Amino acid sequence: MSGVVRIGVAFLCHDELQVAADMVRTWHEGGAAVAIHVDRRTAEADYQAMRDKLADLGDIVWVDRQKCDWGMFSMVEATRAAARTLLDRFDDVSHVFVASGSCLPLRPIPELCDYLGRHPEVDFIESVSARDVGWTVGGLNIERFQFYFPFSWRKNRRLFDWTVALQRKLGLKRKMPEGIGPHLGSQWWCLTRATLTRIFDDPQREQLDRFFRWTWIPDESYFQSLCRKHSMRIESRSLTLSSFDDQGKPYNLYGDHADILAGSRCFVARKVWPGAKDLFARFPEDAGPGHRRDEPDPARIERVIGATVARRRLGRPGLYMQSRFPLKDRENGKTAEPYAVLQGFTDLFPTFENWLQSRVDADVHGHLFAPEGAEFAGRPAIGPGGLSPFPESRDYDAFGFLTSLIRISERPQVFQFSPRDSQELNWFMVTDPNARIRVITGAWVVPLMHSDMPFDDIRRIAARLQRIELVQLRVLRSVWVKANVEIWELSDFAARPGAILQRVVRDLNSASGMWPLYDEPPPQRDLEQIGRFLQRLRNAGLKPRLMGDFPATRSEQEWNV
Template sequence: MLVHTALGRAEQVARHWAQADCPVVIHVDKGVPKRTYDAFVSALSDVPNLMFSKRFRCEWGTWGIVAASQVASELVLASFAEVRHVYLASGSCLPLRPVQELIDYLAARPQTDFIESATTADVPWTVGGLDAERFTMHFPFSWKRQRFLFDRTVEFQRRFGFRRKMPNGIIPHMGSQWWCLTRQTLSAILQDPDRDEYDRYFKRVWIPDESYFQTLSRLYAINVESRSLTLSKFDFQGKPHIFYDDHLQLLRRSDCFVARKIWPYADRLYEAFLTDAAGAMKKTEPNPGKIDRIFSKAVERRTRGRPGLYMQSRFPNEDWENGVTAAPYSMFQGFTELFENFEPWLAKATAARVHGHLFAADRVHYADGQTALNGALSDSAELRDYNANAFLTNLIWNTRGERQCFQFGPDDTQDTNWRVAKDPHAQISVITGAWAIPLFRSNRDFADIRKLAANLQKIESDQMDVLRSPYTKARVRIWTMAEFIEAPMEPLQGILDEIGQTRIRRLAEAPKMVDLHGFGQFLQNLKNQGMHPYLMGDFPVEHGPTATAKQQRKPYLVK
């Protein structure tokens, strides 16, 4: 057992091994204070067949862990002649099944070594960018304590093409450090005539505890099963998963003999597994693959999250989101300007929640005049504009299960243009130039109208460039005002069909259109003043049905 922390739990587990007549040798990290170490030794002094080995400082990724494993293994082999397999465990490892079952399992396989051992070409799990290079370079500095020197040394060796020679042409292998080797294989490694040469080589290998025994066991093992009998899971960063009390059923399903890393305060786990054979797990073949699917889902949830829900690990990174928003929604531009009472008509036709201008300058215009929405989203324009994109994603997340529709226009805050355009959940319907209708119906001075019209047209033109960008992923439909009012029924029907909240029959009538009498002349006046309103399309000066000429009466003769 390699122990460096939580000595109370290590004592508990060591007693459990010893009670099953397993000889135990414990290595305690030299970093543990002598007073603490002496108290630990004294606490276990009553346990037979338990010994302590020479201490080394065990720092992650360095030779100390291998040296500790070597001296502890030598002590086991020298002191206990009856040992056929040596099982390497840590102080945070927890036996999940009765120790006797492990003894019987190994006795049935007397010449089998259980050690994860694969060549660098076959290892997909290395995290950190060093796989084959960890064997061809020198690593004299600690990756954790001397990161700057570590990185500079790697850069220097890469730049000058430095490559170390493998001793005796061995083929490097990698795998989990938690192995179970036969006495024959382990003694052959420790008593190899070339051991000094191998040790010198691996002392400058990065993370040698994952390669020393994994490589040398291939030279002597009769039958290698490239797997560990210890259940250990790692996240996407290469850090081990820690098991807590609520993982009890998960660990039972694994059918494994030993698991790590166990949280030292997981009282329920220690009480459940450090028990007698009657209360332990059933006798079956270890199968950690049974819970791989759960861990894969956990990694995906941690790295990708739920669609439309943002978290700290992805929030600062553009396009790292798992879906821009959580559900489909619709944005309408120009419809409330062109149609009277468009919002209530759309809400009735689709059963969706239809808001006004959510990004208006004065406030957030929620449906039905609400001042706050799900998730305590207020109607404050100041709070909304602090992060308009987050406001939109929060609104869609908080109202999942109900289709959201809202109005938009060039008068509104434009901060969300790219966010909406790149969102596959967005359905965008735009009638360009409709912003001119409120100006046409206003009672402003014409000079102010011309200035406002020029500004709004520029804003909408920039917005159309975004919506027509090759990066746009939203479902976008754009009509000029002139083409839309020629035949409004077909586009309205298409919009309702796409929202698809309820089964909608063919439209019998469209919402009432505002009176556009004189609008064509209004646009002409803008042109005459030097402002060219091109977004409306080809709008005639006198738009509307052409007046039918009076039918000429036939001449007749009066006698």
């Protein structure tokens, strides 16, 4: 092969011919020969307008127009016709590069020629074995070769699906022609004259055409499979930057992508939105003498696209909004950030909220789900994010209330809970790995004991709260628990309150790794009379089941309480 590289561009287009004409001009000005194939279904007037527009150019040829259907063999035929014309008409063309009207050269064409010249006899064609799954996005893999595909996926979706299902059922497996392994890859390749000539002159060609005619999207497999047989050296990547979304549809490039495109140092990018005038105006761009030999590095733009794909498929955890409203258990994260639910602490320690607030780097709320309304930290008239503290608003969409609060707040959220509060979110929180739930069972009895309500009322309320907490405990101890749950009975807790509080505070500070080692616990409500109080409840016919063991009488005097 001679040292001088000249690119021939097999140029395929079917719409936006004005933009396509500008692209042809760009290639031509860079010194390339261009063979243009326009889909036969494009309006004759548009075609003529394009021809007129390019009438002044010398080294371009117009290939006989054929009907092209996306995903059908006619695409291969069009590409082949254009490539063949290039080889026949221009003796000095050393490489054929496939491009379309939406492929935009980002760097001057001579830089591309120089690059090819520095890698002689290399075929830049992405070619991935179809047996090892992974190249295609959301489509068929090896089945593309094993089945017959007489119908267009775009136009006869139902017939297409039906024939695939039928052939799958029949277990059909077409045999590959001798010497060919099924390979897939981008149809935007760049092959050397030598390789292409060998592909065109393949003695099996008729048999190969017959085979590929019935495969699916042969433009992504015909040359990719044949070059494995004929190429001296394959560099399995495309020189054209092109990314696909999760539906297998190429991403469009817009004016605001200009800087990352320039930074990618790729030679050609697609698919450019035809209205992106600023891209057409800026590229191809000469980055200066120091950058003429840069290697293409599409990593950054692929990261941008990868992030968008992830957003479309997985979304942001804990977000519920107009275009993301996951079904139950499909949330990919029920809430956005870790949060903590503390039950029973405020019953034992009246000043617990303030005490805790000064010890953790978090927003410590009161009872967010209290029947009187949400007790936001500091008790503002309007809560974080504009949430209304009124119970009617909160309970109207309790999920939304909690998830919005967690998502909008910068610090972790900690709130108090009790069987007096709305129990609607119990299952939600218990199945959420972000939740840390700490419960002192039966602690609700302490404020009751200290209240001056008539004992009949106390007994009634105690019965109700106990019933609610028993139901809640069943949830907390189910096999579906994903939250981090710790439960103490009131008597256990009362036996060593300091140590347990220490642990609770430490867990809430686990991120910063700091917690006070020896600490003053907050003032605790008096538990002196609790044993006797529980006995009174028992005497009234209500068996306390959640408080643990407190002696019913400790002295003769207590009989008289």
